[in-house]
Amino acid sequence: MSGVPTLVVIGGGPRGTGVLERIAANSAELYGDRRLDIHLVDPYPPGGGRIWRQDQSPLLWMNSMAEDVTMFTDDTVEQEGPIRPGPALHTWAADVREGRITLDSDPGTLAEIRGLGAQDFPSRRLQSAYLRWVYEQALAALPPGITVREHRAHAHRVSGSRDGRQQVWLQGRAEPLLADLVVLTIGHLDAEPDAEQEELAAFAARHGLVHLPPDFTADSDLGSLPAGEPVIVRGLGLAFIDLMVLLTEGRGGRYEDGVYIPSGREPVLYAGSRRGVPYHSKIGYAWEGERPPLPHHFGPARLDALLDGAGPVDFRRDLWPSIAKELGHVHYHRLFAAHPERTAVGWDDFEEKYAVADADSPELRALVASAVPDPADHLDLDALDRPLDGVLHPSYDSLQDGLRTYITADLERRHDPRNSPDLAVFLGLLSVYAQLVRAGDIGDRWHGFFSHLASGPPGPRLRQLLALSRAGVVRFLGAGITVEADEERGVFRAGSATVPGEHMEARALVEARLPDPALRNTRSPVLRGLYEDGAAGTDTGLLSVDPGDGRILDRDGSPHPRRFALGPNTTARSSGAFTRPRTGGPAFRQNDATARTVLAFLRDLSCSGRPTA
Structure with a gap:
């Protein structure tokens, strides 16, 4: 058995990349020239992971402008480790265009880079290329004694005592990876259906209907939604925007001078949510002048x-x-x-x-x-x-006019x-x-x-939504949406508090939102296993972690000495694995704290000799 300390990182997306970057940044101070083997486990290519993988439609955009995306620390990040500056997405693209960075990518992504401006909204495929480059830079920054081995597989269990080495079991591999420490940097995951979703799915199966549960939209079975047929959509957030794009432009439609020209292959989307309105538009201008005094009342x-x-x-x-x-x-x-x-x-x-x-x-x-x-x-x-609280409309036709007026006003104000x-x-x-x-x-x-x-959509997306509404491809249902299963008629029926007494029927229902990150519903065997092994979960089902360094907390409140977790499934979830420059980047602070704790532990382990498993 090798005497080299071993770290397993489960999750190779931007959060895992961020942890590796912080290990590289802190290793000289905390780890010296000691050897360390790192195993990175993810079935998807590292850098982008599942959500930001290269293999998805070029029609899907980020909801941030290129100048507002960075994976690198600056002096606004409150961290103990050193700052390692690097380019934001728009300056990275400029470096690629001008030959300072050589990028091996597909022609479509390279063409997008050539035309990318600072205030453009890049495709997710372009962000995938940026994240892959950041990952490669993190590997290159590691000292010679630290090696990274990639495993394109699902991790399905972590076992081991609190005081000994951990075993990380991978799908399709008979022997586990042995680890002195394990860091989970898992992003959004699939979930088992809750009771309501199970009932709706069973109803759909009985009547030959289509029911698409919460999912990452790029992975949903959108081909099952027939052209020209009404579809009830529950949700008006970012998952709805992706759905809207893939079912319109993705089926051959196009925009000309602000007017949507249908292909004839689109369904008709009847969309509502708790609020009944889409997220507020991204702000379309840059900050000028004195920065606001933050934090002030909430520091x-x-x-x-x-x-x-x-x-x-x-x-x-x-x-x-x-x-x-x-x-x-x-x-x-x-x-x-x-x-x-x-x-x-x-x-x-x-x-x-x-x-x-x-x-x-x-x-x-x-x-x-x-x-x-x-x-x-x-x-x-x-x-x-809640802009529709207390707002009533006599008919769905009246609501369409009212919502278009609201969205137009929001766009004008936010730009x-x-x-x-x-x-x-x-x-x-x-x-x-x-x-x-x-x-x-x-x-x-x-x-x-x-x-x-x-965290709303780009302004151009809301302008497209207005065009789709005028074309009748999207119909708004209002706030406080309700969905019922009509056994007698064999259809889904939707209504809302905004248009009382009115309903519409459809043979298809789409839940336009990501799956619940709670432990109680996750399909991740790793997270379920950690909970069954004594990890604490909150009332809302998140994995409890120490907010200081990300150690997973046991049910008695004590931190597990050898297991860490970062990301949306934890109590220390932040607003994202990357951020806009010079805004503090809480995820970066977490990555740094975890990386420093990991390196200090493994350094002391290396000095004292490995404990028995």
Whole structure:
């Protein structure tokens, strides 16, 4: 048996790549010239992993501009390890175009790189090429004593005692990989259907209907949706946008001067959701001038005070008031700094009174009303989050006009720099997310709110949605959507709170969302096995980890000395494995902390000799 310490990383996507990059960055300080064998396990090519793999439609875009995507640290990341700067996606593309980086890729991706601008929305295939290059750079930066071996396979079990070597069992391999430490960097995974999805699937099977459960849209069986037939779609987030693209342009349709020209192969999408509207458009202008003071009302000290209270933390009761104050502060700071002609008092006077007013109190509302004359300049988080609450339409035809007006107004606002407080709030949301990573499992309400405001589709996609709506290819159902299985008629029936008393029927239902990341439903045998082996799970089903270094927590709260986990299935989930430059990158901070803990453990193990298995 080799005496070289061994690390197994399960998951070769951007999170696994980020951990390898941090191992390379920290190895000189913490590991010296010692030897280390790393095994990287993923059935998909490393770098992009499943979600960002090269093998998907070029019609699918990122929902971030090229200048807003980086995999490299900068001095805004709060980490102990060294900064290793590198190009953001748009500068990397420029380096490829100008010959400073040689890229072996397919002609379509190379053609896209040649035309890519900083404010363009790249395809996921292009992002895959960037992530692959970052992965290769991370390998090249490793010292000579550290080697990486790739295993294109599924990991299906991790076993081993707390004090001994771990066994990582791979599909199709009789003997396990032996590891001194295991790091899970698993991204979004498939899930078993919950009770409702099982009932809907059984109903569809009985009546010869089509039911597509939550899935990564690129992997859904969209060929089962017939042309010209109505399809109920539950969900208006990013999975819906992908669905919309693949069932329209993906079936031969095209846009001419803002008008959609059908191919005749499209189904008719009847789409609704809890909110009844798509996510807010990505903001279409760059920040100018002074950066907002972040964090201010919701920084580490305030979060520590909230977390140190007696009893469990309730998001709405304990965290939300400080978050709302933070977002309001950054909104009005930008308004007073960039658009003072729309304010009636001085900033210092306003800020002093704002600081002592409770969130959403009569005093705060009165202060804003007196200092900011135009209600359009007021920050109303509830209205932003649930714009159709209390809105009723007499018919679906009326709703179509109303939703097109709403989407058009949202596009205009999010692309007009006169509304730059919106961009300040976006930066505030990123700051809040960076703090909340330490708060553990706070439920899904924050993540849904964040995604709706900050992680919406590119503006061009919403313009396409408007064209599809005008062409009758997409029909909006409204908010509070309900879906019923009509056994007598053998159809799905959908309705909403926005158009009470009205329903529509279809022989196909698509759940346009990613599978639930909870342990209770995951199809990942590794995650299920960890839970069965004593790992702690939260009430919402996430894997409990130490927010400091990502160690998996046992049910008694003690960290497992040899198992780590990062990503959306954990209580330390962050807003993404990559981020926009100079915004702190909480995932980068987590990667660095985990890599440093891993290297220190393996260094001490190497010095003391390997314990018996």
